[in-house]
Structures are given as C-alpha cells and as structure tokens.
Amino acid sequence: MRGNSRRLPVLRAGRLVQIRRAIESDQAELARLRSDPEIDHFMGIDASPSAWLWRHVPLGDQSAALTDLMITDLVGEPLGLVSLWDRAIPHNAAELSIWIGAGHRDRGFGSEALRLTLRFAFNDLHLHKVYLRVLEFNHRARRTYEKCGFAVEGVLREEMRIETVWHSLLYMGLLASDFHAIDLAIEPIDEFDSRTPPAIV
Numbered sequence: 001m002r003g004n005s006r007r008l009p010v011l012r013a014g015r016l017v018q019i020r021r022a023i024e025s026d027q028a029e030l031a032r033l034r035s036d037p038e039i040d041h042f043m044g045i046d047a048s049p050s051a052w053l054w055r056h057v058p059l060g061d062q063s064a065a066l067t068d069l070m071i072t073d074l075v076g077e078p079l080g081l082v083s084l085w086d087r088a089i090p091h092n093a094a095e096l097s098i099w100i101g102a103g104h105r106d107r108g109f110g111s112e113a114l115r116l117t118l119r120f121a122f123n124d125l126h127l128h129k130v131y132l133r134v135l136e137f138n139h140r141a142r143r144t145y146e147k148c149g150f151a152v153e154g155v156l157r158e159e160m161r162i163e164t165v166w167h168s169l170l171y172m173g174l175l176a177s178d179f180h181a182i183d184l185a186i187e188p189i190d191e192f193d194s195r196t197p198p199a200i201v
C-alpha cells in the first residue's frame with residue numbers, strides 16, 4: 001500500500017510535504033494514523049463508544065468531501081489528511097479540516113500542508129473563500145491557521161460538548177485575496193506547479 005501511494009500524482013509539493021488526492025486504498029494507513037487520542041481531543045471527539053463514527057475516515061465514493069488530500073512526506077510516507085467540504089449553498093466556498101498523525105506534529109508539516117492546500121483551493125478549484133471551525137482551546141491549530149491568513153469571524157458559543165463540558169468554536173475564514181497577499185509576504189516555499197509531471201520515487 002505504501003509503495004503504491006508513492007507513485008500517485010502529486011498536486012503540490014513543498015520543502016517538507018506534498019499533497020495528493022486520497023484514494024480508497026489509503027484507508028488502512030489513514031485509519032492507523034487517525035487512531036490517536038490527541039486528534040480526538042482537538043477535534044472534539046469524546047471517548048464514548050458511539051464516537052467511533054467520527055474517527056472513521058471515509059474515502060472515495062464513501063466520502064462526503066469535495067476533496068480529500070493525503071499529506072505525505074517527500075518520499076510519499078503518509079502523515080495526515082486535509083479535506084475540503086462542500087456546503088449546501090454553492091458560493092465557491094468550502095470548509096477545511098486537517099489533522100496530522102502522532103509523531104509528525106509540531107515539525108512544520110501541518111503549516112506547509114495547509115499552505116499548499118490553500119494554493120490548490122484558490123488557484124485550481126477557484127474558490128472564493130475557505131472557512132473552518134476550531135475549538136477555542138486549540139491554540140496550536142489557531143496559530144497554524146492564523147499564519148496562513150485565517151481570521152476569526154465569529155464565536156459559536158458552546159457548540160460542542162466534550163465529555164460533560166460545553167466548548168465554544170471559533171469560525172475562521174480566509175478569502176482568496178487575503179491568502180494571495182499573505183502567501184506572497186511569507187517566506188517562499190519551493191513548489192512545483194501541479195501541471196509539472198510529478199517525481200516518481
């Protein structure tokens with residue numbers, strides 16, 4: 001499985017990570033990486049048996065996402081998943097979700113994967129806006145989003161109950177124009193254009 005994934009076309013590659021479309025055969029590896037209490041904690045998923053559904057990573061025809069993108073290192077080893085979710089009303093906007101597996105966090109992978117995904121979302125999918133919801137206490141994710149230009153647009157008060165405690169969510173948004181300005185201003189990342197044939201490892 002890992003060997004096959006290395007030969008799949010890469011959409012964007014930076015200095016540390018690359019993104020490519022996730023396919024059904026990525027399921028087992030993603031399930032292994034996703035099985036991580038820290039991800040549950042920051043995604044607001046409690047320990048109840050019924051929560052297994054939220055840990056499941058449906059891919060391919062089973063996925064309700066607009067696109068699921070596998071985050072891998074530069075030789076194709078899976079690190080996590082970033083998804084863009086369509087919304088019911090079609091206004092060129094999508095909701096983003098991201099997670100990086102245990103042992104791979106806090107090494108800059110999430111920030112670069114996010115930036116590559118936003119380039120894909122705005123330049124290839126021509127979205128006008130990307131938005132997300134993040135738990136107020138998830139300071140690492142908030143910092144990661146803010147670095148790419150996301151701004152808090154509102155507070156969804158006591159939107160999630162984790163175990164017995166209610167938590168608020170921040171609604172953060174990013175317009176294509178905001179991102180292009182930020183993307184130019186921050187340190188460049190090496191990236192080949194998605195039309196360039198991907199490297200075969």
Ligand SMILES: CC(C)(COP(=O)(O)OP(=O)(O)OC[C@H]1O[C@@H](n2cnc3c(N)ncnc32)[C@H](O)[C@@H]1OP(=O)(O)O)[C@@H](O)C(=O)NCCC(=O)NCCS
Pocket residue numbers: 038039042043098099100101104105106107108109110111112133134135138139140141143144147
């Ligand atoms: C959120 C997540 C995707 C970020 O990816 P990552 O690879 O771990 O993050 P990076 O190393 O790229 O960057 C993290 C940034 O947050 C900062 N940070 C880390 N912990 C922090 C904290 N407690 N408070 C504030 N900032 C923090 C880091 O210093 C870094 O910023 P810098 O580059 O300015 O130094 C990843 O940690 C993750 O999957 N977490 C669990 C699931 C999750 O929270 N998903 C998001 C749900 S909305």
